[in-house]
Amino acid sequence: MxxxxxxxxxxxxxxxxxxxxxxxxxxxxxxxxxxxxPSRAIQADPVAVDLLRTGRRPAIVHRSEQAAAIRALHDQGLPASQIAGRIGVTVRTVERHRATYRAVTQ
Known part of the structure; x- marks a missing residue:
């Protein structure tokens, strides 16, 4: 000892x-x-992602679902301010997810 x-x-x-x-x-x-x-990676629930994309926010949203919704709306060509308003997050959060998404896809 x-x-x-x-x-x-x-x-x-x-x-x-x-x-x-x-x-x-x-x-x-x-x-x-x-x-x-165990791994902390959680798969995004497609139903929650669709709800976020349409502007209806589920009671509990995981980061992976939020990121998937931002990615889907980004692919549609929406500006960060509209994505943030639809999902219910700040514009900075959307920009951060977009930057991560761009870094991964390049």
Whole structure:
């Protein structure tokens, strides 16, 4: 047990997560957990994207759905201000998604 660690159960997952113990023993315990974590990528729901494109905002909108709707409206040639008004986001958000979309497609 290192002297800098204040965790009660040194070298455990609890020590790493709760007490922020970053000693080599705690990191070793966490390695299998880091490998098991699922991907955060969420597929866009086509129904939610269509609702956003038509201007009807669903109760819960994920970023991937928002990005897909912005991409679809961008492909139709709408200006950023109209896209922002239709989806219910700021113009800056639309510009940011457009820049990401352009970078990926080039």
């Amino acid at each position: 290192s002297t800098a660690c204040t965790a009660q159960k040194h070298g455990t997952r609890n020590a790493y997560e709760r007490y922020r113990c970053r000693c080599p023993e705690a990191r070793q315990v966490m390695r299998p957990v880091w490998r098991r974590r």
